[in-house]
Amino acid sequence: MATQSRLPAFLLTRPAAQSHRFAAQLHQRFGQDIAITISPLLAPAFLGAPFPQGSFAALIFTSETGVAAFLANSARPASLPKLAYCVGARTANAARNAGLESVSADADAASLVALIRQHGQRGPLLHICGRHTRGDIAQSLTDAGIPTQSCVLYDQIAQDLTKDAIAVLRGEQAAMVPLFSPRSAAVFGSQVLALSLSSQPTYAVLSKAVGDSLSEVKNAKLCYADKPTAASLIDAIAKFYAAA
Known part of the structure; x- marks a missing residue:
């Protein structure tokens, strides 16, 4: 110590x-x-962007800010799924408090992709994300045979x-x-x-x-x-x- x-x-x-x-x-x-x-x-700024059209099997969140932006978006379709895959415990807790059924990878983006694959998801999935991201979860999952789209709902202003x-x-x-x-x-x-x-x-x-x-x-x-x-x-x- x-x-x-x-x-x-x-x-x-x-x-x-x-x-x-x-x-x-x-x-x-x-x-x-x-x-x-x-x-x-970094200061979060919600973008109010439209959601992609289509039916999704689950959501993906990689930050608490993503959950907050999701909740704040007035264009959020009621048909979106309740199942949410989350990068860590804090994000999963935020999703749970938002009324979603969250599953946490308790680690990082690579572990989140591995978790989704282990769960046998077939998609399509929707990744709620920010404008600045490292790596491409949606592309990684799509390349693995799980169709996934990104939905940019917030920015982080320097x-x-x-x-x-x-x-x-x-x-x-x-x-x-x-x-x-x-x-x-x-x-x-x-x-x-x-x-x-x-x-x-x-x-x-x-x-x-x-x-x-x-x-x-x-x-x-x-x-x-x-x-x-x-x-x-x-x-x-x-x-x-x-x-x-």
């Missing part, structure tokens, strides 16, 4: 609701005295780091920046380059893909989660500072 004196100032960049939830998990693990600054880098966030990065205390997605990592990396920091924060990243999105940041210190979950990311942070 990392001691309090070794712990950094945390800078959280997820959307506000997810950042506050993660902040609570950090406080629970490391204590109430740790410094946490929240500066969301936001500038706040003055408080920049102060953390330029401060004397070491900084830790947990990053959960390749896009948020890329947005953060571009802003960090513009700041010309004298020293880099440490980045706790959810996956190799997230870490690779920081490739332009020189001398970036990375620690990786063993699994694509918030709990595993916190474990990685604890191990990193315990070994420091």
Whole structure:
């Protein structure tokens, strides 16, 4: 366990609701005295796009934002199925609260595709997604013989780091920046380059893909989660500072 004196100032960049939830998990693990600054880098914007025509056997969700965009869309057909395949427990819980029958892969997009194939789905399926996605779940499933369409219902608009966030990065205390997605990592990396920091924060990243999105940041210190979950990311942070 990392001691309090070794712990950094945390800078959280997820959307506000997810950042506050993660902040609570950090406080629970490391204590109430740790410094946490929240500066969301991506703001969701629902698009109100029309749904594809046709009959679908199940829905696919790869984020809680996708579930929220689905609920907010007034053009949502009543004939859509109740069965929803979800990338992880948080997304599955959101889908369940929306009245859907959710099944969670408890991992990542590749595990979600594998789960759907294991369930013997024949499709067609409908993936509710955002404008910026990594990989193509719909294409992967279609190539595997399960016809799947994508339905883009939201965007994630890039936001500038706040003055408080920049102060953390330029401060004397070491900084830790947990990053959960390749896009948020890329947005953060571009802003960090513009700041010309004298020293880099440490980045706790959810996956190799997230870490690779920081490739332009020189001398970036990375620690990786063993699994694509918030709990595993916190474990990685604890191990990193315990070994420091």
